[in-house]
Amino acid sequence: LGGGSKDLNATLAQLEEVLITSDLGVDTVDSVLADLRADAKAARLTSREDITTCLKDSLVRILLRRGGQDGVADLAVRAKGEGPTVVVVIGANGMGKTTTIGKLATRYRREGKTVLLAACDTFRAAAVAQLQTWGERADAAVVVPKTGQKSAAGVCYDAMAQGVRDDVDVVIVDTSGRLHTNINLMGELKKIVGVVGKFRDGSGPDEVLLVVDASIGRNAVTQARTWSDEVGVSGLVVTKLDGTARAGFVVSVVDELGLPVKLIGVGESVDDLRDFDPVLFVEGLVG
Amino acid sequence: SLAEKMDQTVRKLRGTDKITEANIGGALKEVRRSMLDADVNLRVVDQLIADVRERAVGSQVVAGVEPGQQFIKIIYEELTRVMGKDAAPLARRAAGSGPTVVLLAGLQGAGKTTAAAKLALYVLLVACDVYRPAAVEQLQTLAGMIDVDVFTADLELGAVEIARRGLTAAEEGKYDTVIIDTAGRQVINDKLMRELRDVKAATRPDDTLLVVDAMTGQEAANLTRAFNDSVGITGAILTKLDGDTRGGAALSVQSVSGKPIKFVGTGEKVEKLEPFFPERMASRILG
Numbered sequence: 001l002g003g004g005s006k007d008l009n010a011t012l013a014q015l016e017e018v019l020i021t022s023d024l025g026v027d028t029v030d031s032v033l034a035d036l037r038a039d040a041k042a043a044r045l046t047s048r049e050d051i052t053t054c055l056k057d058s059l060v061r062i063l064l065r066r067g068g069q070d071g072v073a074d075l076a077v078r079a080k081g082e083g084p085t086v087v088v089v090i091g092a093n094g095m096g097k098t099t100t101i102g103k104l105a106t107r108y109r110r111e112g113k114t115v116l117l118a119a120c121d122t123f124r125a126a127a128v129a130q131l132q133t134w135g136e137r138a139d140a141a142v143v144v145p146k147t148g149q150k151s152a153a154g155v156c157y158d159a160m161a162q163g164v165r166d167d168v169d170v171v172i173v174d175t176s177g178r179l180h181t182n183i184n185l186m187g188e189l190k191k192i193v194g195v196v197g198k199f200r201d202g203s204g205p206d207e208v209l210l211v212v213d214a215s216i217g218r219n220a221v222t223q224a225r226t227w228s229d230e231v232g233v234s235g236l237v238v239t240k241l242d243g244t245a246r247a248g249f250v251v252s253v254v255d256e257l258g259l260p261v262k263l264i265g266v267g268e269s270v271d272d273l274r275d276f277d278p279v280l281f282v283e284g285l286v287g
Numbered sequence: 288s289l290a291e292k293m294d295q296t297v298r299k300l301r302g303t304d305k306i307t308e309a310n311i312g313g314a315l316k317e318v319r320r321s322m323l324d325a326d327v328n329l330r331v332v333d334q335l336i337a338d339v340r341e342r343a344v345g346s347q348v349v350a351g352v353e354p355g356q357q358f359i360k361i362i363y364e365e366l367t368r369v370m371g372k373d374a375a376p377l378a379r380r381a382a383g384s385g386p387t388v389v390l391l392a393g394l395q396g397a398g399k400t401t402a403a404a405k406l407a408l409y410v411l412l413v414a415c416d417v418y419r420p421a422a423v424e425q426l427q428t429l430a431g432m433i434d435v436d437v438f439t440a441d442l443e444l445g446a447v448e449i450a451r452r453g454l455t456a457a458e459e460g461k462y463d464t465v466i467i468d469t470a471g472r473q474v475i476n477d478k479l480m481r482e483l484r485d486v487k488a489a490t491r492p493d494d495t496l497l498v499v500d501a502m503t504g505q506e507a508a509n510l511t512r513a514f515n516d517s518v519g520i521t522g523a524i525l526t527k528l529d530g531d532t533r534g535g536a537a538l539s540v541q542s543v544s545g546k547p548i549k550f551v552g553t554g555e556k557v558e559k560l561e562p563f564f565p566e567r568m569a570s571r572i573l574g
């Protein structure tokens with residue numbers, strides 16, 4: 001096992017189990033534990049406590065170094081007079097996009113900002129009605145598809161036009177769930193993002209947030225990589241962290257792709273949205 | 288693919304007449320890594336590896352069979368053994384003994400409401416999600432597409448009372464099957480787990496199906512155990528298999544509960560439901 005005391009090996013074996021069952025993935029676990037073995041030997045750490053603390057510190061360092069300034073990855077804000085800040089929310093089916101938008105809209109409203117929601121899921125049953133309910137809860141206007149309007153990009157266009165005309169502070173775009181393997185839906189998303197660019201001399205949305213459920217396994221890394229390559233992702237939202245899942249994929253995504261985690265969802269109510277805290281997160285991961 | 292990674296093993300085994308721990312040790316490690324990468328739960332993987340080792344080590348290399356191929360065949364057989372030999376059908380009550388009742392349960396966003404519509408034949412759907420915005424409307428819209436009836440009642444009555452009344456309506460309306468859609472819930476939410484037990488007690492389902500997202504990581508084993516211990520399941524539906532996730536969650540679900548996956552979801556449209564085929568899933572997981 002690369003040399004080291006019996007205690008070190010026993011502790012590393014236990015930690016390997018903890019990290020694997022937290023969904024860090026074998027490759028990430030191997031590299032993290034290799035570094036931990038080296039650090040522990042260099043610092044002559046032998047107790048399980050000290051070695052675990054060393055692990056947590058190094059995981060937090062990864063999340064801070066790769067995940068944004070001081071680990072506090074704020075949401076982008078457009079300068080005054082430059083039109084609305086635009087946040088496009090994407091992700092696989094059922095991850096929590098629509099609910100996160102409801103919570104985020106409420107947060108912006110509490111900061112005194114005006115918010116417009118774009119209901120660009122023109123496919124799924126009752127998707128628009130769901131977003132409208134959240135719009136009412138958050139006190140945000142909602143632009144919905146016109147009767148028979150199937151084009152998600154078309155709805156986005158209408159929302160941007162209204163947002164610019166009414167000088168709204170923030171436009172949040174809800175999109176339908178989509179798997180990164182669906183080429184047609186990927187094309188649809190690129191169109192939506194392109195529409196935003198039409199209203200601001202070609203520059204894209206201020207945020208493209210990829211929403212991922214905490215219980216997802218290694219596929220989360222593939223999703224992040226694919227969407228990042230295809231449309232550009234500015235940050236991650238990890239939802240359902242109020243459950244037992246620990247979202248270990250975050251470590252791989254942040255380390256390998258340098259994507260910051262901006263927000264976390266911890267429940268189904270309007271207040272269940274928090275900023276990402278790397279220290280608390282690692283505490284939950286390693287225990 | 289795993290088969291390619293096993294080339295080393297195959298070369299080692301060529302010219303030998305017995306599979307020993309020495310000559311398959313490396314291969315077993317490779318299989319373990321691959322299954323963890325496919326999101327199979329750690330404990331389930333370790334049990335599988337132990338079973339494979341027991342069968343393979345000491346076994347004579349069959350004349351005329353490539354030893355590496357024989358080894359892969361053992362892995363594949365152990366996998367399918369866990370996943371059941373044949374497709375398992377939906378429970379069906381004898382004619383004249385009232386409607387067959389199917390209860391759907393699972394985490395948030397797994398695909399329960401969509402699955403309810405997919406399972407519909409001569410069915411009454413009962414809308415028992417009293418929490419999610421527009422949940423009832425979603426089920427009604429899906430049902431409307433396939434001309435199936437939905438029983439709804441005032442949300443204030445609560446899930447248990449709605450389920451009870453839905454069952455009465457089914458008996459009076461001579462429906463031959465009732466499918467009960469419930470709200471997504473986390474296993475550590477005691478109040479909601481109790482609600483689910485109460486819905487089950489009130490409706491005595493012939494099938495209680497756990498709906499699980501195929502992308503679920505290590506947590507698949509925990510959530511299955513929790514739902515099975517707390518409520519009792521008779522089978523599962525694995526959704527979103529139209530993506531590129533390998534779906535190791537399938538193995539975890541079946542291994543932990545001892546119950547079969549009965550159906551798989553292969554898309555968002557209502558016709559995208561197929562019976563579960565163990566061998567197909569085994570190949571997919573092994574990659």
Ligand SMILES: Nc1nc2c(ncn2[C@@H]2O[C@H](COP(=O)(O)OP(=O)(O)OP(=O)(O)O)[C@@H](O)[C@H]2O)c(=O)[nH]1
Pocket residue numbers: 091092093094095096097098099100121124127175176177178211239240241242243264265266267268272395396419471473
């Ligand atoms: N427990 C918990 N549930 C959540 C959280 N975020 C969302 N949900 C629930 O997850 C389910 C799916 O949420 P949606 O907002 O509809 O997800 P979506 O990504 O918009 O889904 P699609 O549009 O169908 O792809 C709902 O039942 C939400 O209430 C969270 O942080 N914790």
Ligand SMILES: Nc1nc2c(ncn2[C@@H]2O[C@H](COP(=O)(O)OP(=O)(O)OP(=O)(O)O)[C@@H](O)[C@H]2O)c(=O)[nH]1
Pocket residue numbers: 093094124177179393394395396397398399400401402416419422469470471472498526527528529551552553554555559
């Ligand atoms: N690609 C794909 N999407 C699916 C499949 N099954 C369901 N979905 C989608 O997954 C999302 C969640 O489905 P729902 O039926 O709302 O899930 P749910 O379990 O009822 O969610 P809650 O009631 O909020 O707990 C929707 O966007 C569905 O269209 C599937 O097999 N493949």
Ligand SMILES: [Mg+2]
Pocket residue numbers: 097098099121127174175176177
């Ligand atoms: Mg949505």
Ligand SMILES: [Mg+2]
Pocket residue numbers: 399400401416419422468469470471
């Ligand atoms: Mg539902």
